[in-house]
Structure formats: structure tokens, C-alpha cells
Amino acid sequence: MTPPRAAIAAMPARPAVASAPAGPAAASAPARPAAASAPARPAAGKPAPASDDAPTTERDPAPPRGGRATVQVLDDGALDADERAALAEDVEIDVDDRRRIFAMERRVAAGDPLAMLGVTDASDKKAIKRAYFVLSKEFHPDRYYGKRLGTFALRLAHLFDALAKAYATLTEDAPRRRGTTPSDAASRPPSPADYAAELFDRACQAEVSGDLAGALRLFASALRVDAPARYLRRASRCAMAAGEAGLALEYARKAATLEPSDPSTSRVLAAAFKAAGKLEQAEEVLVMAVMIPIENDQLMHELQADLADLRRRAGQ
Amino acid sequence: MATEKVIGIDLGTTNSCVAIVEDGTPVVIPNRGGYKTTPSMVAIAENGKRLVGHIAKRQAITNAENTVFAAKRLIGRKWGSAAVRTSIETMPFRIVEGPHDDVRIVLRDQVFSIPEISAYILQEMKMIAEEYLGEEVQKAVITVPAYFNDGQRQATKDAGRVSGLDVIRIINEPTAAALAYGFGRNVERKVAVYDLGGGTFDISILEIGNGVFEVISTAGDTFLGGEDFDRRVIDWLVFNFQRDNKIDLRKDKMALQRLKDVAEKAKCELSSVRETEINLPFIISTGRNEALHLQTTLTRDKLEELTADLVDRTIDICAKTLEEAELGKGDIEDVILVGGMTRMPRVQQAVAEFFGLEPCKGVHPDEVVALGAAIQGAALVDEKSDILLLDVTPHSLGIMIVGGYFHKLIEQNTTVPTSKSHVFTTVKDNQTSVKILVLQGESERAEENELLGEFVLTGLRRATRGEVEIEVTFHISADGIVSVKARDLETGQEQSITVTATSGLTEDEIRKMIDANKDYMVEVRSGQEFEKARHAAERVLDEVEQLFPKVSEIISGSDFGQDAVKKARGVVERARAAIAARDLPGLTEATEALTRTLNMFRGVVSKTRG
Numbered sequence A: 001m002t003p004p005r006a007a008i009a010a011m012p013a014r015p016a017v018a019s020a021p022a023g024p025a026a027a028s029a030p031a032r033p034a035a036a037s038a039p040a041r042p043a044a045g046k047p048a049p050a051s052d053d054a055p056t057t058e059r060d061p062a063p064p065r066g067g068r069a070t071v072q073v074l075d076d077g078a079l080d081a082d083e084r085a086a087l088a089e090d091v092e093i094d095v096d097d098r099r100r101i102f103a104m105e106r107r108v109a110a111g112d113p114l115a116m117l118g119v120t121d122a123s124d125k126k127a128i129k130r131a132y133f134v135l136s137k138e139f140h141p142d143r144y145y146g147k148r149l150g151t152f153a154l155r156l157a158h159l160f161d162a163l164a165k166a167y168a169t170l171t172e173d174a175p176r177r178r179g180t181t182p183s184d185a186a187s188r189p190p191s192p193a194d195y196a197a198e199l200f201d202r203a204c205q206a207e208v209s210g211d212l213a214g215a216l217r218l219f220a221s222a223l224r225v226d227a228p229a230r231y232l233r234r235a236s237r238c239a240m241a242a243g244e245a246g247l248a249l250e251y252a253r254k255a256a257t258l259e260p261s262d263p264s265t266s267r268v269l270a271a272a273f274k275a276a277g278k279l280e281q282a283e284e285v286l287v288m289a290v291m292i293p294i295e296n297d298q299l300m301h302e303l304q305a306d307l308a309d310l311r312r313r314a315g316q
Numbered sequence B: 001m002a003t004e005k006v007i008g009i010d011l012g013t014t015n016s017c018v019a020i021v022e023d024g025t026p027v028v029i030p031n032r033g034g035y036k037t038t039p040s041m042v043a044i045a046e047n048g049k050r051l052v053g054h055i056a057k058r059q060a061i062t063n064a065e066n067t068v069f070a071a072k073r074l075i076g077r078k079w080g081s082a083a084v085r086t087s088i089e090t091m092p093f094r095i096v097e098g099p100h101d102d103v104r105i106v107l108r109d110q111v112f113s114i115p116e117i118s119a120y121i122l123q124e125m126k127m128i129a130e131e132y133l134g135e136e137v138q139k140a141v142i143t144v145p146a147y148f149n150d151g152q153r154q155a156t157k158d159a160g161r162v163s164g165l166d167v168i169r170i171i172n173e174p175t176a177a178a179l180a181y182g183f184g185r186n187v188e189r190k191v192a193v194y195d196l197g198g199g200t201f202d203i204s205i206l207e208i209g210n211g212v213f214e215v216i217s218t219a220g221d222t223f224l225g226g227e228d229f230d231r232r233v234i235d236w237l238v239f240n241f242q243r244d245n246k247i248d249l250r251k252d253k254m255a256l257q258r259l260k261d262v263a264e265k266a267k268c269e270l271s272s273v274r275e276t277e278i279n280l281p282f283i284i285s286t287g288r289n290e291a292l293h294l295q296t297t298l299t300r301d302k303l304e305e306l307t308a309d310l311v312d313r314t315i316d317i318c319a320k321t322l323e324e325a326e327l328g329k330g331d332i333e334d335v336i337l338v339g340g341m342t343r344m345p346r347v348q349q350a351v352a353e354f355f356g357l358e359p360c361k362g363v364h365p366d367e368v369v370a371l372g373a374a375i376q377g378a379a380l381v382d383e384k385s386d387i388l389l390l391d392v393t394p395h396s397l398g399i400m401i402v403g404g405y406f407h408k409l410i411e412q413n414t415t416v417p418t419s420k421s422h423v424f425t426t427v428k429d430n431q432t433s434v435k436i437l438v439l440q441g442e443s444e445r446a447e448e449n450e451l452l453g454e455f456v457l458t459g460l461r462r463a464t465r466g467e468v469e470i471e472v473t474f475h476i477s478a479d480g481i482v483s484v485k486a487r488d489l490e491t492g493q494e495q496s497i498t499v500t501a502t503s504g505l506t507e508d509e510i511r512k513m514i515d516a517n518k519d520y521m522v523e524v525r526s527g528q529e530f531e532k533a534r535h536a537a538e539r540v541l542d543e544v545e546q547l548f549p550k551v552s553e554i555i556s557g558s559d560f561g562q563d564a565v566k567k568a569r570g571v572v573e574r575a576r577a578a579i580a581a582r583d584l585p586g587l588t589e590a591t592e593a594l595t596r597t598l599n600m601f602r603g604v605v606s607k608t609r610g
């Protein structure tokens, strides 16, 4: 049989809360269990590389083995009033476990599914699943079945719910991860825009080499990080080539929102409408685009050719 | 302190089985006769004595009217349901309507509820365990088919309570099977559990790793099992007999019971031999005091032919389940066979063909579910246990919204515990109360789903429709208990229920309720988003209209220009129509086109100026 939990907790592989990548927000965020429904994506700074060097209060209180320094813990100032009250509560969960629950709640409150599970953007599906399973074992209410839990019953339910949702969010994007192997992690550039640019380049290469599915995955990854109209146009073209009309239209519409009077964008948008079988809209886009005065004659000529072509086809 | 003993019970349609974890090892507990499974049968003998299990089965032929089998098919069902209709036609015992639109069984003038019948079986299993352990047992984990709805689960729990057991958890049979399969070995893989029992078929996909068992997807058919295979054989026998003798054997209850017995026996035999004799002497007597015999040979090929579509149906469900889980057959690394029917070679072959791999051997299809239940029981009470079962909700949960639609809040196959909130609004001006109907099921139409409960939130502010916001929150605990809360976001006033039992309403009654309550319904709040979209659209619209005369004057000279004016007019109309119809996606699209129009207008105007 597998060793008891205490032993597992000591294993380095475990993405334990104590060594978790905790953003600066984690220390100050109020530990509200209600944050279980926190937004799935952090506001900015994605992909945030997991930093192990951020010393936080979560790391310090790791009590010496065997020692139950309850008073010390209460004194260290890291806990808010709510947590202090919960530590004093008469429940059948030992103090260390409660501290872990608080720390996990802060991670959840920060809202980043990657950080919640203690994985990185480069982690593959299996690694994410493992992390989720390990954390589930620690925070699923069943671990404390039949125990007196007080307010922790709700805390655990919310925590687990948040973990399950984070896991679902991360694994729903499975194709994105399949494209990135762990070895990419080391060479990953620090800035999101650079990272997106690199992904975009690789996507273009894949597209050129004929791997449309792979290219679309990489485009999706790149766009998730950074989405200028240029990327969106290219991705939309690629999606059309791959027969993904819906996706192509989605990208093209986004590009057109960013650059409504750009003739290249109009061409892509019209083509995407056409691919989706919406000929009227395609025509509408082109008709308006040719009215917008531009310097580039070549482009104007192409727009008019597109329109003529579309009308010829629609006429048939 | 020694941890308390928890038994695991597989309360089957046909057979039941009890197991326990002893010194870390799960074992099946044999009954007094040395059998590891006990027939799920209850009878009342002539002397009024209650008989359960093998004794009940042995006297079934001579006491068919007072012997209940397959009670599981009726548990938690409504009198008006199709399941009950078919049972009335096919069962030899008397089924009558209960006081709560439920089902009762009459045995020798005594009326029994279905949970009572199941309780007798559970009591028997409890006794088997107690005799073996030499001590009293209180707690149990009981398994149910994955597809059981809340009502059926609740009724099973009730049966446990009646039998004197504290049912600490109800788990799904296939999940239990996977637990037993993965117990004690360090596997990390996706497995499929194919369970074809006496009355139900279930297929589940699970992910196992690191002692965690996660159900990814589960589906099934509560009306597909060994009995259907038996019925095919019976039909075949009856048909041949009628053709040869012009007598319908179905008219004779005794004959029918004997037919059922031989059909099942033949079916089981054909799992190991290629053909078998069916022999029923004196099956019926003709009017002239002359007895007829039934004698025939059934081959395995014939059996497979008679039941081919049943096997196909199970495979279809497998394919659908994989699809829903967005998995390919190649993703499944092991297939676990559960249920007596999986002994049939054709079934094994079909499964192997479909998944492209040999089903895993070494797990006993009759025992694996009870073993898993025992493992889960031990895992719950044992603090040092390193096993965790992550179970999912088998059905979607939500509320009824205006128009009789079902709005899902929690999707099928969501891991529990979980919660989800959504904001709804009133549907009428000055509506001061809303009625929340809690439903379970997959249909878009409310009445086609199961009603779990209802409550009313009153004291809302008088306002125009769509203004008052009500937040509805669903919570499902780890043991599957559903609670629902509705909150008036303005006043903070709230109302909630914990769903404990089905109300026992028929589809028809739900439909009537929908009509009667249509003024108290809520609707999905798309209003706010729509209002935002409308403001944005109207801003652009205003500017477009302002520029319109000027632009058309400038460009109408050319063919291209006339086209553009026409298109622009079309876009404006589209936006107006979307606003009038409160069509949010339509308006979003129209606003994009409006923005493009405005850009073109601005371009035209600035060009002429400069």
C-alpha cells in the first residue's frame, strides 16, 4: 500500500502548498472561501512563469517535525482575523492541515488556475492531472469524512470545487498543451509578447510545412497570450485552409474589431464570411472596404478583384 | 481506536453481494450456503414467513405470485412511468399504485413498498456479514447503477435505513468496479467499465492515478440487461410452441415462470457450451386433460442471433459515451467487465472488438462491485487511507425558466462537491414572487425532466420585468446531496431547500404546474448584457445616421458608391431589428458591421475634406 499522507506530504514531487508559486497577491488577498468562483484567468501577466523564489508567509510557518507550535503560528501575523478565528475553532482537523487549507484558499483567491494546481504553462496534461489528484487527496472533503468540521466543511467544499474547475479549465485547452513539450519551458522567453511571437513563428512554420492542425494549435496558444490583428488574420487564413470556418470567422471578426478600416483585415473577414457560407455579409464587407480611401493601389485592386470574384460565384 | 467496520453492498437487480475490507484486504463474504452472491428475491411463503435470497428463488416456481424479483427496476419509480407499465405486464406478482404516485407490491394480501422489499435484501446481506464477522455491523456503502436519478438513489438510501443500516454513501457500480480493479496497484490510466447485469447496462470512463479515481463520464440504459436476453429466448420458445401447438404459453403464469427459468439457464449454459437442450415436461395441459411437453435445442449461434441487437445497443452507448468524453477508443487503456452477462462470449467479443483490446481478466464480474463498495467504505472511515474517489453528478441540474424551458446550472458529469450560481430576472411587471422549480435531466423542456423540488421566493420589489435580479445557487455535497438557494440581489432576502426526495409528479402534472405558475417564473438575465450592447450599438448608430446624407451625397456617383450606400442601409436595419427583437448575438454581429460602416463613412468624409 501507498504510504500514509504524512509521508506523501514530504515528497518533493508533490506540488505542496508550502512551496507553491505564490504571487504577491497571495499574501494580501483575503482568504475568502467564496473565491471559489474566482475568474478562471488572471487579469494580466500570462503566462506567469512559476516562480519558486518568492518567499511568502506560506513558507515560513512550516512547523518543526512533531512540534505543534500553535501559538507561534497565530503570532506570525500572516493570518487574517478570519483565519485566526478558524484556527481557534473546535474542529477535528489538525492545525497544520488548517494552515494548508488557508494557504490553498489564498492561491485560489488569486484566481490563476495554473498556480492553483501548482503547474506551469508548459506542464503537459498528465502532469496537470497528477497535480490535481494530489491536491484533491488533500482538500477533498472526503479526507475528513465523519469529522467535526465546523466552518471548514464549507471551506473544503469550495476549495475542492475551485480545484476541479481549475483542472477542467486547464485540460479543456488540451490541444494547446499538447503542442508544448516540457523542454520548451527552459527556453521560454520571459515577456508574454515575445513568447507569443515565438509561438506565432512556430505556428507559421507548421502551417508552411503543411501541418495545419498543429499550426492552429500553436496559433491558439499564441493568441491566448497576445492577439494583434496581424496574428488574428494569419490564424484566420490558416483556419480556413483547415476547413475550420467557424474558427476562421471568430478570428477574423476579432481582427476587424481591432482594425476596422484595414484593407487586409477586410479581405480576411470577407473570405471568412464566405467560407462560413455568409455570402451577403462577405459582400457587404468588401463593398464598404473598397469605399475606404487607401494609398496602396495594389491592395485596392485586390479588394475589387475579391468582390468581383465573390459576385461571380454568388451569381452561379 | 479501531476504525469502525463498513460493509460494501452491491444491491443488484438479480443478485446481491456483500464485502468488507479486512486488514487492508477487500474480501467478499459468502452466505451460509457458501455462495458469494445472493439472489435479490423476496417471497412470502404460504405460512406467512418471509423468505429472502436462495430460499426465495428455490420456491419461486411454485409461488410465483408471491415472489418478488428485480425490485430494483421499480425502486424510486413513479406509478405512471413507462418502467412500471412494462413491469406490470411482465411480472408475475401484483403491482399496485401507492398513495404518493409510487409503486406497491401485494404479496398474500400484504402491501409492501419497494424500499421495504429492498430493505429485506439489505437486511439479509447485513446478516450474512454479521455472522461472518461475529459482530454487529452498522454502516454500509451501497452501490447503484450510474444512471440512477436522485429519486432512485434516495429510495435506495431509504431501503438502507429501513434495514437498520446507516448508509454512509451511495456510489455508482462502475466506479466501485474501478476501485476494486485499481486497489493496491499503482496504475495510472484511463479505464472503461462495461457493466451488463440482469437489468441494467452501464458504461463509465474513469481516470485512475495515484490512488485517485476520477469518473470522467458515465452513461447507460436502465432497461437493458440479462432479462432482455432471457425474454428473447422466451419469445422464441413461445413462438415455436404456438406455431406447433396453437397454444399461447404466456397465458399461464406457472408456465411463464418455468419458461423464464429455463431460458436463463440455457443462456448461461451457452456461455460455456455450443448448444443446449431445453426440456419442460408437462408445460401445459390442453382442454382435454392431455399434457404437452416442450422440448427443443438452442444453439449458441441462435442465441447470438436472437440477441444481436441488444449487444449492439450496448456498443452504441459505449461509442456515445466516448464521444461525450471527447475520447477516442485508443485513449482507453483497460476495459473492466462487470455483471453476469459479460460471461457471454459474444459480449466479450463485441467489447474487445470495439475497444480494440482484450478486457482485463482477473476481476470477478460478480464480486468486483461489492469489493469496490467495501473499499470506498474503508477509505471514508480510515484516516490513513490513501484512496479518494472523485465522483460526478450523473444528471444535469437546473431550474425551470419562462416558457417551460430547463436552464442547466450544473452539467452532467461534474465532479462533486461543486456549486454554481446564475442570475435570473422576473418575467412580469410588478412580479413580487418567483417560484423555483428544481429539475434534473438532460432535456431542454422542463416537463421532460425530473422535478426534484420547488420553493417560492417572495417579497420582491415591484418593478418592470427584467429589473429584479434573483441569484440562484446550486450546491452538491460530496455525498451527492443537492441544495438550492435563491437570493434577491437587492434585498439580500433568500430562500432555500435541500432536495431530499422526489415529489412524485408525472410529466403531465409538471406540465400543468408550468401553466399554472407561468406568471411566477424567472428568466435568464440576458437583459443586462443586452442593455450594454444596445447602448454601444446606439452610439454607433447615431453617428452613422448623422453622416448618412452627407456620405451618400459624396459617393452615390459611382456604382461602387451606390452599392455601399445600399449595404450601409442594410446594416442599419439589421441593427434596428436586433434591438427590437432583443437578439443579443444578432446585435453583436450588427454592431461590428455598424462599426465598419462608420469607419468607411469617416474615411469618405475626411478624404473629401482634405
Ligand SMILES: Nc1ncnc2c1ncn2[C@@H]1O[C@H](COP(=O)(O)OP(=O)(O)O)[C@@H](O)[C@H]1O
Pocket: B011, B012, B013, B014, B015, B016, B196, B197, B198, B199, B200, B225, B226, B227, B264, B267, B268, B269, B271, B338, B339, B340, B341, B342, B343, B344, B365, B366
Ligand atoms: N454464465 C453466464 N452467461 C451468461 N449470462 C449470465 C451468466 N451468469 C449470469 N448471467 C446473467 O447475468 C445476469 C445477472 O448479472 P448480475 O451481475 O448478477 O446482475 P445484477 O447486477 O443486475 O444483479 C443475469 O441476467 C444472468 O442470467
Ligand SMILES: [Mg+2]
Pocket: B010, B012, B013, B173, B197, B198, B339, B369
Ligand atoms: Mg450488477
